[in-house]
Amino acid sequence: MTLIFISQIKKMKLPEAKKQFISSWGAFGTHWGINRTMAQIHALLLISPDPITQDEIMEQLSISRGNVNMNIRELISWSLVERIIVTGERREYFSAEKDIWKVATQIIKERKKRELDPMLKLLSQLENVDGDKKDKETKQFVEMIASIKKLGLTADKMLDATIKAEENWFTGSILKMFK
Amino acid sequence: MTLIFISQIKKMKLPEAKKQFISSWGAFGTHWGINRTMAQIHALLLISPDPITQDEIMEQLSISRGNVNMNIRELISWSLVERIIVTGERREYFSAEKDIWKVATQIIKERKKRELDPMLKLLSQLENVDGDKKDKETKQFVEMIASIKKLGLTADKMLDATIKAEENWFTGSILKMFK
């Protein structure tokens, strides 16, 4: 006898779906060197049709004022969120960039600058180590540094090409780049 | 008057260069959701021409036996390091995959499996939220989930294409994929 279980896709209501998204986005963030709360705030802003205030963020995510403030500033420094001043209103509102391709390229740009560039700089330094290339240790070191650098340069160029692919994104033809 | 400073490139000796590489590789690792020590062990193994033992790793990095053991196992689970049994020798040796392109594709594969796949699964669940699409909140949520999913699928395909680009790596022609 064979039993087949068909997994039940439960249709969630909006509030539950929001919670799920925010919490999971936060969890994913931690795998990417991004602090959980920062990712959650970003998630909340992404699904908010209108700009919201610090107090709303505090309430929705049950976190302190200071925490919201610091993470919002960090998001702003990544150009993922902007501060909105409503004329005649005392408090500040915040809004996230909603074009997800812009979000992605922005993150790529920042991480390239903060991580890839310094790494390539270091590798260039280490490349010309002072030593005898007949020596097994030196040889392995020099070769490894060279191949990591080559990889890094390739990644750099691939990422640049991706950043410049904006039009292809709209048309959905980005994959033609890989043919 | 114009002063031009030409930065002095100091030629490091091998031991210093090794230290630099290991320590920086560890620091970079932390930006990538990889634990510092795991990245350092990996770095040490990458520049070691021959397989080395747990004790050598302990000594070189000044870390405890348990720490080496746990992180080595993690590296093995990522298929970046293998355990080597030398016949007639009691202790185990360890060696890292030296082909840096294999290392990169291996990491891409693992992270795709551990992070991208679950994310896409979640997004598919959230996509069909139960609600009125005329409602502004619902509309924004549904649209955002859809566009993130589209981005995720694009990334998935781009990464697959990259993984399959092995031959292009050798010839250095990988960038032609982007033309």
Next chain:
DNA sequence: ATTAATTTTCAATATATTTTGAAAGTTCAG
């Protein structure tokens, strides 16, 4: 079966990171 060499485990400890919240700072309407 015994034992010595080696690996693995994991509770306790140490370290690093995140969060809080109250105080200090800023802004601006009146």
Next chain:
DNA sequence: CTGAACTTTCAAAATATATTGAAAATTAAT
């Protein structure tokens, strides 16, 4: 200029993550 509304800062506390090291488990030679 004053004070209420709001934002920012940051030391202290809470939480999360990494590390240690000694005991337990495993292995293989005798």
